[in-house]
Amino acid sequence: xxxxxxxxxxxxxxxAEVKAxxxxxxxxxxxxxxxxxxxxxxxxxxxxxxxVNGTKAIDAQWSGAVSANPYLGVKVKANKGDKVTLNVxxxxxxKGTDSITLK
Amino acid sequence: xxxxxxxxxxxxxxxxxxxxxxxxxxxSTVLADWNKxxxxxxxxxxxLNGMYGTxxxxxxxxxxxxxxxxxxxxxxTPITIDASxxxxxxxxxxxxxxxxxxxxxxxxFASAAEGYVxxxxxxxxxxxxxxxxxxxxxxxxxxxxxxxxIGGCGG
Numbered sequence: 001x002x003x004x005x006x007x008x009x010x011x012x013x014x015x016a017e018v019k020a021x022x023x024x025x026x027x028x029x030x031x032x033x034x035x036x037x038x039x040x041x042x043x044x045x046x047x048x049x050x051x052v053n054g055t056k057a058i059d060a061q062w063s064g065a066v067s068a069n070p071y072l073g074v075k076v077k078a079n080k081g082d083k084v085t086l087n088v089x090x091x092x093x094x095k096g097t098d099s100i101t102l103k
Numbered sequence: 104x105x106x107x108x109x110x111x112x113x114x115x116x117x118x119x120x121x122x123x124x125x126x127x128x129x130x131s132t133v134l135a136d137w138n139k140x141x142x143x144x145x146x147x148x149x150x151l152n153g154m155y156g157t158x159x160x161x162x163x164x165x166x167x168x169x170x171x172x173x174x175x176x177x178x179x180t181p182i183t184i185d186a187s188x189x190x191x192x193x194x195x196x197x198x199x200x201x202x203x204x205x206x207x208x209x210x211x212f213a214s215a216a217e218g219y220v221x222x223x224x225x226x227x228x229x230x231x232x233x234x235x236x237x238x239x240x241x242x243x244x245x246x247x248x249x250x251x252x253i254g255g256c257g258g
Contacts, residue, residue: 015217019221026225028225030203046137046142047136047137050216052215055213055215056213057212057213057215057216058210058211058212058213058216059210059211059213060208060209060210060211061137061138061142061208061209061210062207062208063142063204063206063207063208064204064225065199065202065204065207065208065224065225065226066207066208066222066223066224066225067178067179067180067222067223067224067225068178068179070222070223071181071221071222071223072221072222073183073219073220073221073222074210074216074217074219074220074221075187075216075217075219076215076216076217077214077215077216077217078215091137
């Protein structure tokens with residue numbers, strides 16, 4: 001299943017602030033299902049990367065303690081017209097990607 | 104686009120996003136490995152040892168840690184760490200000291216990135232949030248207590 005991402009970014013003075021909202025339950029594996037008494041299986045995004053014009057700028061690793069529907073705010077050195085790509089992958093193998101051209 | 108409409112659109116996950124992400128696009132590059140040892144650690148020191156090979160960090164005033172003094176909902180605690188004043192920032196981690204697994208997330212930066220991270224994390228109880236910044240091969244930290252009225256881990 002692919003993970004849905006919405007992102008935007010704007011460059012100012014060579015530094016671009018990139019914001020993204022990712023739609024994902026971020027199930028840590030610790031939350032109990034009260035009906036069955038068993039925990040909900042872990043399903044969270046654990047690997048995130050940000051690329052500027054295809055070159056890696058940020059590598060992130062997340063645990064299940066990042067909130068559901070995660071917000072990602074980062075700053076990269078990039079100018080107007082540069083392409084910023086966000087790739088994410090979850091512990092169960094789901095992947096998602098989105099890219100924007102900076103304003 | 105205005106911030107408001109961006110947020111609204113995202114919550115509803117607009118039809119456009121669904122179309123764009125309908126399984127047609129897969130990440131082209133191989134994603135990095137996940138540091139299981141550090142994230143599974145139950146103690147702050149073990150987590151830092153697993154991630155950085157050391158647990159000793161010096162407190163630094165150059166790290167700006169923005170976190171709410173009182174988080175009404177521990178499941179969504181906004182945290183912003185700005186270490187762009189420091190030179191050679193290689194990595195930023197967020198540690199919630201009393202969470203069952205304290206290490207929340209780790210960001211490592213290449214030269215094209217600024218030492219800045221903004222995110223939202225889950226917190227189980229009132230505790231200190233610690234920002235760990237690795238710059239020039241050394242670890243620095245900033246701490247702030249966040250009071251949690253409703254926990255966000257399990258339950």
